[in-house]
Amino acid sequence: MKILLATFWVTPHVGGVWNYMQQLKEKLESFGHEVDLLGSGEDHKYIHIINENRRVEKDKLLPLSAAKALENSYSSIYLDPVVKYYVLRRYFYQLGVRYLGLEKYDLIHTQDVLSTVCINQIRPANTVLVATLHGCVAHEMKHHVNHVQKNRSSNLASTYFDKLEFEGATSAEITIVANEWLKHILTDEFHVPPSQLKVFHYGYDTESFLKRMNEKSAIQRPIDKKVIIYTGRLNENKGVHHLISALTQLKKSRNDWVCWIVGDGPNQKELQNQNKASGLENDVFFFGRRDDIPYLLSLSDIFVLPTLMENQPLSVIEAQITGKAVIASDVGGVPEIIEHGVTGVLTPAGDAQMLCININYLLEHDQYRCTLGANAQKWGLQHWSQDKAVQNVLDVYESAISKKKIVNE
Known part of the structure; x- marks a missing residue:
């Protein structure tokens, strides 16, 4: 088959979705399938087929004067700035995907509700669509709107993202989710039919990861x-500010530790200042x-994930494979992959004091820490x-x- 793995988000990027797409592509190709990767370019300025280095610039899709007129027209319709932002980017994403072409693909596998909705509207009649949802965009976006607008989330934003979540979860022939947590959100809160969903956890190329552990660097x-x-990522949802608060408390009682924060993101400068x-x-x-x-x-x-919102974190998977003791917030799908006190420690999200403890x-307790890591690795592999x-x-x-x-007959 000729398969397209597609996401609305900027690619390549740090995070689980891009890693999932790369590893799935490699494995599907080992079975003889042809696989392309599609995503948005830096700051959504272009859409590209990454493996072919083929792209279309947003400015070429629509002249700048027309783009400005379009943006002004949306301003009068969408008063919420976050909604306007995504409406415009969905429009350009759809134009870009159409320009790059979908006709050659037997099956398209989207990785989020935005790409699913956009591609469903323009896919050829005989092309099969499968979606994997790596989290609840409606929850994430409403949390973002609340943070940006200081807890004054508009009804328009809530309605918009709720509708997007439902449409994105139901547009494909089948929708895959990684855990029961996300399945229950989609069925209970967004009324997605249970028959639409399949629950399968991620896989990971553990062999390659274990080999890379021996590739030394200057650190x-x-x-x-x-x-x-x-x-x-260093963003609001990952809760790294709570980790820094916990370490501030920890330093008052002991200094036999250092903490390495690896990654980048919009909150990096703010966290460095804290x-x-x-x-x-x-x-x-x-x-x-x-x-x-x-x-x-x-x-x-010790690996720590102080996240406030999570689906099935790649970082925890990697820590388990490495055999590290994991402390992670008890949110989202995390409790489904950590057995508290056996393969890791679950800690209340947003509670810096308990995280410090x-x-x-x-x-x-060295022996307990090592046992947690050994148990996590055995389970993870x-x-x-x-x-x-x-x-x-x-x-x-x-x-x-x-x-x-069946539908086409």
Whole structure:
């Protein structure tokens, strides 16, 4: 088959969706399928087929004067700035995808509600559509609107993103979600028919990841201190500001640790300022975006994910594969992949004091920390089997093809 893996989001990027697309492409190609990757370019300025280095610029899709007129016309309709932002980008995304062409694909596998809705409206009549949803966009966007507009989320934004969530979850022949948490949100809150959804967790190329752990970089761990590590995006939802608050408390009682924050994002400067104001400049280090995460994890002792909103975090999967003790917030799908006290520690989201207590306990109890890591690795290497996960995806493809044929007859 000729398959297109598509996302609305900027690609390449740091995060689970891009990693999922890359690993799925490689595995599908090993089965003889042809696979292309599609996404938005930097700041949504263009749409591109990444593996072919083929793109179309937004300015070429619509002359600048026409684009300005279009934006002004939307301004009068969509008074909420966040809604206006996504309406316009959906419009240009759809134009760009149409320009690049979908006719050659037997099946399109979208990775979010936005790309699903856009591509469903323009896909050829015989092209099969499968969607994987990596989180609840409606929840994430409303949280963002509340944060930006200081807890004055508009009814328009709520209505818009609720409708988008439902449409994105029901436009494909079959929709895949990674856990029961997201399935229940879609069925209970957004009234998506349960028959539309398949629940399959992600797979991961554990063999390659374990090999990369031995690819050393210039970073060295301190001789006399344990290493706490966070890997991921630096945005509001990831809760890194709570980690810094917890470490501020921790420093009052002990200084036998350092913390490495690996990743970048819109909140990086704000977090660095918080870190400096807390007097942690010699304790917490910002590494930025890096390609040696497997090696950095191998040097660390405790992985912390202080997230406020999460689906099935890639960073936890990687920490488990590396055999690290994990402390993660008890939100979203996280409790489905960590057994508290056995394969990791679940901590209340947004509670810096409890996070401090949990970190301190693992620093204090070496045997318990090591046992958590060993249990996590044993479970993770079995649970995150990529072969099994890709076979589940292929089974969904076959079911979607059969469903499409019935509809077309």
